[in-house]
Amino acid sequence: MSTSRRIPVIVLGIGNIGRAFLTQLTRARSTLSTRYGVDLVPVILADVGGAIINPAGLSDSVLEAAVSAQINWQSLAGQPNAQPDLTGLDLIRYAAEHGIEHAVVVDVTASEGMTPALLQALQQGYGVVLANKRPLAGPWANAQTFFHHTRVRFEATVGAGLPVNTTLRYLVDTGDVVHRIQGALSGTLGYLCSSLEDGEIFSSIVNTARAKGYTEPDPREDLSGIDVARKALIMARLAGWELDMDALRVDPLYPDAMRDLSVDEFMAQLPQLDSDFAAYMGATSGVPRYMAEIDANGGTVSLKMVSQQLAAQLRGTVNQVTFWTKRYTDLPLSLLGPGAGMEVTAAAVLQDCLSLAQTTN
Template structure:
């Protein structure tokens, strides 16, 4: 294959915030793809540093940062704005921050970073589903040319946000959204057949990395509610999290206890979930966790018994299923389906967003 034209050579400075399961998987994918991207696309990805909780390290602290995983680097106290400034200086023309944290404090920095010309890619749902004023500030900050991409906030690596964006950009009109937005709850519903306690399945899902760091974000329906808010706002519907009617699977007595205690007392979920499964069997249906949204702002998230013939009844393991009812697809909704949980697929969704931004960058002078 011919080498890329020298006029198309681009360097993108990248800083990672949150080297947890998704962040670590992303680092592995970036390192594995770097030789091919440089050879075939003329794109050089330069990893400039990593922020982990209260610590960070920068590339000038460790000259081997781009060729090995973190382990023996020189750490310093984290300073998010200093970190962003470092990445921006290293990028000269093109700098990008990847936020793989689940931190609202990190999300609060997005407007400032974007206004300064730093691109942001994230699976962190808290920016796009948080206060409406902050969401508007983020969109306004992008007017200067920096790009904010968040495909992985909704269904990991599935092209859900991009599909909706394409529909809207080509003049279609969204009427309603209906779907299974939680890979975690899809996996739990598919596995919940009465052969083992529901609590054991939750522990297994947590160990596999399918759940949020606090599984209550999944079981409470809050994580799915955030996804509905993100899609509504993508369609310019001013939905807020408080407006979503959410049915929680978390017993009230476990709602506010520390995560460690919640995991120890998971058996409190077993009897209610066994009763719901029995009801589904009695009605000849299946349990599925379903979210709905319409143009009038009515939004709900709850566990439902669906007929065995329903399209959602045939989902597999961590499948997400999202149906868009639009002016063009009113009678036969457009459907996106596929695995929606796990560090690898989520990291791949983040990586794809990074590459979409890289494709728009101007080459070196």
């Protein structure tokens, strides 16, 4: 008979990362149980339309059916025994009312509105794991709980599977003082910068990246720089700098006048930017990189020409982050590797769940 401690897992969001996470969890569960004595048991899966729930544990076949349904764009609400419309805050309360204790809530949505549900989860004594950056990058007044609470983990939010946040946390916890952070933190913009470096034309690069699914359907979500800014803010807050988004200057890769166009209009007008990018590339030496540079006072998120930094050596979707600290001064501490991808991101989420489970009494 298993002597493992049972840790219920509530998964919010069954998109790319949610599905990869469930697959990894199903495969790793018995190994983790044997090695660490914790059994991570999925009890609730939720998407935007509803949830499937079994406080005793959702079987592998139910999980597989839910994952397949999502791949075919069918909501969980259509699954047998689903609870349509039970999501967010109501769902977390429902979990407690139905006897689910000491759970880990995993936010793998891309939703703005998760903060109340996640705060409620903490109040109920649950742990929280996020791949979703939005609750962490909202106003500091709301987000600070997530940074101060010992039962919150969010390794996947910066650099996907790269241990960026763990490293920052370790530096600060051991008394180091972070002076400055610099990083190339977007796989999509990394691809764009490498292609510019190779002499390709801006509008063709964006068109190709969009066709290959490297960008969001509306490429402005990537080109706006806001996703990089969220990552920069998360790192700043981990470093101990209680900044808000207005402390960062974020330079989008398109002019303000193109902000409110439809996606089709935006794509049609993109070639108008080609000559500006060609002129920018020709005017300065070095290679283009979309960089976040932050310190205790704020920072910038913008396109730069770099030559000496480690970032100049990056290719494609590789991410890089460098910390200058009291201990790492002349030779700063750098991390470099894939900064996106379902498998590495899901693995970071799973590792966070395991870390929380191991500290649950």
